[in-house]
Amino acid sequence: MEESKNINELYFNIMEDRFLTRTITKPTFIEYKVNDYLGSGVLNRVILNKGLEFCLCENHTFNRELLNSDLNEERFIEINYCIDGEATINLEIENQLIHLKKGDLMFYRNYKLPHSQCFNMELNNYSGIIIGLDADELKKFFFPECEEDMLREWDKSIESIFKGNAYFKVKAPAGIEWDMKDLLKYNYNFKDITSLLLCQSKLMEIISKSVSYGVSKRKEINLTKEDKEYIYTAKEILIKNIECPPSIEELAEMCNTNSYKLKKGFKEVFNNTPYGYLREVRMYKGKYLIENTDKSIAEIASSVGYANPSKFSEAFKSKFNITPSECRKVNKNIENRK
Numbered sequence: 001m002e003e004s005k006n007i008n009e010l011y012f013n014i015m016e017d018r019f020l021t022r023t024i025t026k027p028t029f030i031e032y033k034v035n036d037y038l039g040s041g042v043l044n045r046v047i048l049n050k051g052l053e054f055c056l057c058e059n060h061t062f063n064r065e066l067l068n069s070d071l072n073e074e075r076f077i078e079i080n081y082c083i084d085g086e087a088t089i090n091l092e093i094e095n096q097l098i099h100l101k102k103g104d105l106m107f108y109r110n111y112k113l114p115h116s117q118c119f120n121m122e123l124n125n126y127s128g129i130i131i132g133l134d135a136d137e138l139k140k141f142f143f144p145e146c147e148e149d150m151l152r153e154w155d156k157s158i159e160s161i162f163k164g165n166a167y168f169k170v171k172a173p174a175g176i177e178w179d180m181k182d183l184l185k186y187n188y189n190f191k192d193i194t195s196l197l198l199c200q201s202k203l204m205e206i207i208s209k210s211v212s213y214g215v216s217k218r219k220e221i222n223l224t225k226e227d228k229e230y231i232y233t234a235k236e237i238l239i240k241n242i243e244c245p246p247s248i249e250e251l252a253e254m255c256n257t258n259s260y261k262l263k264k265g266f267k268e269v270f271n272n273t274p275y276g277y278l279r280e281v282r283m284y285k286g287k288y289l290i291e292n293t294d295k296s297i298a299e300i301a302s303s304v305g306y307a308n309p310s311k312f313s314e315a316f317k318s319k320f321n322i323t324p325s326e327c328r329k330v331n332k333n334i335e336n337r338k
Helices: 007-018 135-142 148-162 174-183 193-220 225-240 248-254 259-270 274-292 297-303 309-320 324-337
Strands: 020-026 029-034 039-049 052-067 076-091 096-101 104-109 118-134 167-171
Touching: 007 020, 007 029, 007 052, 007 118, 039 118, 039 193, 052 193, 076 174, 076 193, 076 274, 096 104, 096 167, 096 274, 104 148, 104 193, 118 193, 148 167, 148 193, 167 193, 174 193, 225 248, 225 259, 225 274, 248 259, 248 274, 259 274, 274 297, 274 309, 274 324, 297 309, 297 324, 309 324
Parallel strands: none
Antiparallel strands: 020 029, 029 039, 039 052, 052 118, 076 096, 076 104, 076 118, 104 167
């Protein structure tokens, strides 16, 4: 019977097929570069053991899009730490924008998401450490001789972090930041077993500390089911009224709550204010229309709630470091190269 592939192998097969070119291959170290027509950046994949590896992204600036059906693996878990720059993940079906900035620690999985879920990830001069975990292999590595109750406790810890969601994001504490920096000090072309084992130990420490911290931070958030319902209702109202949204007070009244609870709940669920979230939706909808339609910039600005096209262009340039016109030109050049 053929042994099933490690989840990281499946993931990188997809990445090499669509986005990356392998430049260096060694037993514990594989280097990739972003394909030129997509953008720029280098990715170093460090393989310490089956089911125990991490990636170092350096100065990535490009977009990539995957369907959940491409990697529909319930055992896939990702821990992502942003060293510098920023990344935005757009979960189209759920109308969620996940933002990563310097110092952010994010837990992610695609468990129970529909096959048609589309992930659009935009990286802007992004550098970070990504720990891709194969849950089945990780259990074998962490708990080779453990009792079943310890394995159940591990699963319970993971579930408590996600609470049925696709991701959970927090600011990394100083201890985890220092550990991440320590991980960067190794020469990944290991010359001896001692350095390899030390790096393995450091990565296992980071995983353990991150999971423990994620569990503790989740316990601090005590939103009730009803609280979450009005927060998601508020989100849908904002999206449906992108051109002319209600005021915070009006939005709170529409959701049968007060403005303080609405803003606090929005911050806990989406790590953003209601209008900060709306601004992000406007920008990404505008970018989509620029790249996928022939509408004029003025028409697009109006459709996302900007009466003044110059104000839209100013906000767009601030967000993406490129003007709407330049964005359209670059996108056409990329399409022509495919």
